[in-house]
Amino acid sequence: MKRGINTRCLHIEQDEKENNSFNNFGAISYPIYQTATYAHQGIGKSTGYDYSRLQNPTRNQLEKVVANLEEGIDAFALSSGMAAITLMMEIFKPGDHLIVEADLYGGSIRLFDNVSKKNGIDFTYLDCSSEDIESHIKENTKAIYIETPTNPMMNISDIEEISKVAKKHNCILIVDNTFLTPYFQNPLTLGADIVIHSGTKFLGGHNDTLAGFIVTNNEEIQEKLRFLIKTTGSGLAPFDCWLIQRGIKTLGVRMERAQQNAIEIAEFLKKQDKVTDVFYPGLPEHKGHNIIKKQARGYGAMLTFNIDSEQHAYEILENVKMIKFAESLGGVETLITYPTTQTHADVPEEKRLANGITPRTLRVSVGIEDARDLIAELEHVFAKLS
Missing domain, CATH: 3.40.640.10 (Type I PLP-dependent aspartate aminotransferase-like (Major domain))
Structure with missing residues (x-):
């Protein structure tokens, strides 16, 4: 076996x-x-x-x-x-x-x-x-x-x-x-x-x-x-x-914890008035949800969302503290990334926009912190948006 x-x-x-x-x-x-x-x-x-x-x-x-x-x-x-x-x-x-x-x-x-x-x-x-x-x-x-x-x-x-x-x-x-x-x-x-x-x-x-x-x-x-x-x-x-x-050696326990946190954060983001889209395959409404259920054992710890304005995207990035504004992903710490100027900066603008990456797009690599602390920080940041 x-x-x-x-x-x-x-x-x-x-x-x-x-x-x-x-x-x-x-x-x-x-x-x-x-x-x-x-x-x-x-x-x-x-x-x-x-x-x-x-x-x-x-x-x-x-x-x-x-x-x-x-x-x-x-x-x-x-x-x-x-x-x-x-x-x-x-x-x-x-x-x-x-x-x-x-x-x-x-x-x-x-x-x-x-x-x-x-x-x-x-x-x-x-x-x-x-x-x-x-x-x-x-x-x-x-x-x-x-x-x-x-x-x-x-x-x-x-x-x-x-x-x-x-x-x-x-x-x-x-x-x-x-x-x-x-x-x-x-x-x-x-x-x-x-x-x-x-x-x-x-x-x-x-x-x-x-x-x-x-x-x-x-x-x-x-x-x-x-x-x-x-x-x-x-x-x-x-x-x-x-x-x-x-x-x-700790891959399994980290992935399970980070995934659970990602699910809770995705649900939180869905309820925010200033969030226009949440892209996370663990959400039943995600267009690929049934496919990922068929071919995978989980949904992962990565999610992307669109905020309602470029200005609000900047404000989120400048006001997070425990959540770090940084490139990369997959670590125990939660990171938030701005694809337009970071991971996809060298992709021509027309290609970025065609793929759905706009100046309002933010990507989150969810870590293994307590979900309530991550959500509390996001609540504080969203409350300060102009």
Whole structure:
């Protein structure tokens, strides 16, 4: 019987079967192998480790944990989420075409438009939650790339249905699973070929390090990526691996608490006269609610809302105190972000507006504080709006 996900955040069953738990003097916290290189006993007598750009025991342990959680055959730990996407794009070649979600994290769009296009890769941006993807597939289409929920408008795409389209046309399906994490959603089991994570966010969970992950269940892709990670040198450093692995140990309890807080805050925001829209897939009226119920075990801790004026958006950002006005997401602290000047500042205005990101849009990464304290602060801020 497969162990529960909270157990798998803490234990690798294979290590216990092989009695590997005692390989490091019984250390419960997996050691940080802070070394660049490794000694050999002679020609052809490697310990299995040669140089930390190629492999490192701490990184390998973390990769096993993440692969297990996402039910993939392999995972690759990179120096940031953007490093993961950049490495993943190296499996494509000039002349290839990708269909990508229009409402992506701004850094992903910046990479595709300014680096990948320069390298000869073509893109079609679609609302993958509602548009007909199949009608946009070309002879040279090699992949479909989605986030679900999207950042920041929280659109929900049907992973299983899109995977059918991808397989029909011999494309790979790539899913950025940062918002829901493997605790709530496993895209590989729904037909995806690659899962992307910014490990900086919920996996790390403490706003104290950067990391990224690629996970796959495809042996051909695995082989390409293993060659690329040693060639490009963007593997995650040992200490950062240790921090992310420590964060993953509490992934389940953090996600549950943050999600409960997000539900309460979404309900609070719905009742505010100056709030015009609340985008949270846990709300029954959210257009993707039934899809996320079908393909995920939860709704996550991210929500977005529109306030009634740009001026009020500024006032909220300038008056929050315990809730921090900051970029990033997924930590134990609640953060509020202004996509127009932060996460999506490099996205052309017409694209932002077409995706629904206006100067009135605010994104909240809900943390694990007491919900009543978060709501009390929001009540105070809203009461002061001019």
